[in-house]
Amino acid sequence: MKLEPLVKEHTYHIYNRGINGETIFKTEENKQYFLRLIDKYLSDKATFYAYCLMDNHFHFLLVVNSDGDIVTQALSNLFNAYAKAFNKATGRTGSLFEKHFKRIRIDDEIYLRQLIVYIHLNPKHHFDMDFTSFKYSSYNTVLSDKETKLNRDEVLELFGDRENFKFVHQQKNDLLEEKFMLE
Template sequence: MKLEVLEKDRFYHVYNKGINATNIFSNNDNKRYFLKQLKLYLKNQISIYAYCLMDNHFHLVIKINSEPDIVTQSFSNFFNSYAKAYNKHIGRTGSLFEKHFKRIRLENEEYLKNLIIYVHMNPKHHLDMDFKEFVFSSYQTILLEKETKIERKTVLDIFGGKDNFIFCHNERNDKLTEKYTFE
């Protein structure tokens, strides 16, 4: 797969999974550390619009704010830092992630909107969990009034406000539930 070249001021879906489908998080502390390191290595270089951390993969919806080469290197440093810490923590060696982080450039606002919903629905897709209750996604963060690095106001503006943000997510959830309900 040819990797998308990052461009400044563009939106991307960044994701990756554990090598050989192995877990990249073994507990909630790992997920908190991942988010902490993300902030440390990429603050001011990217804006985060959505995220979801599952046990064996993650999704980020971001906008590039700095020079692409700097951002790419910062992502590399971030992933290497996390992998070293995780490997040390659980007593493993070797690569943790698939070779390169995947990135898909978003071409329009509708795609961005649908991707944000898709990222938040990951607990439903993979674990049959209520996405609203899942702690390691940006869904709750966007709805709360607490300080955050997530682009809350912009995300809510994209959806036309908090009520429509909730409505769009619930509508997608209902469609997923119908799809998997057998009578």
């Protein structure tokens, strides 16, 4: 399978899951460590719009700021560093992630907005959790005034302002709740 190369100045949805759907984040410390590795390996190579770390998978929405091969290698280094630490801590061996991380190039602003909401609503969609209090997504980072490397201003600009950002997320959340009630 030929994977699409990452291209500088383009936006991508990057995601992967544990091999065979296995858990890749067993503890909060695992997720915190993964976020530190993101900062270590990608902070100068990519700009993040959104992220979400679930127990068995993750999503990133980012803009590639460096040569695509450099960012691909940085992502590989991130995943390898995390897998080695996770395996050592849990006494497991072998691959942690599915073979290659998936990537979808985003060229449409409407889809970009929908994807941000989709990523933030992952806790609701997968575990019927309150996405507004989920600690390992960028939803609250976007709404916060705290310093961040996330491109908060551009994300909010995509939605018009903070209030519309919250409104769109809540509207999609309400649709999900309605779907769960019907099932």
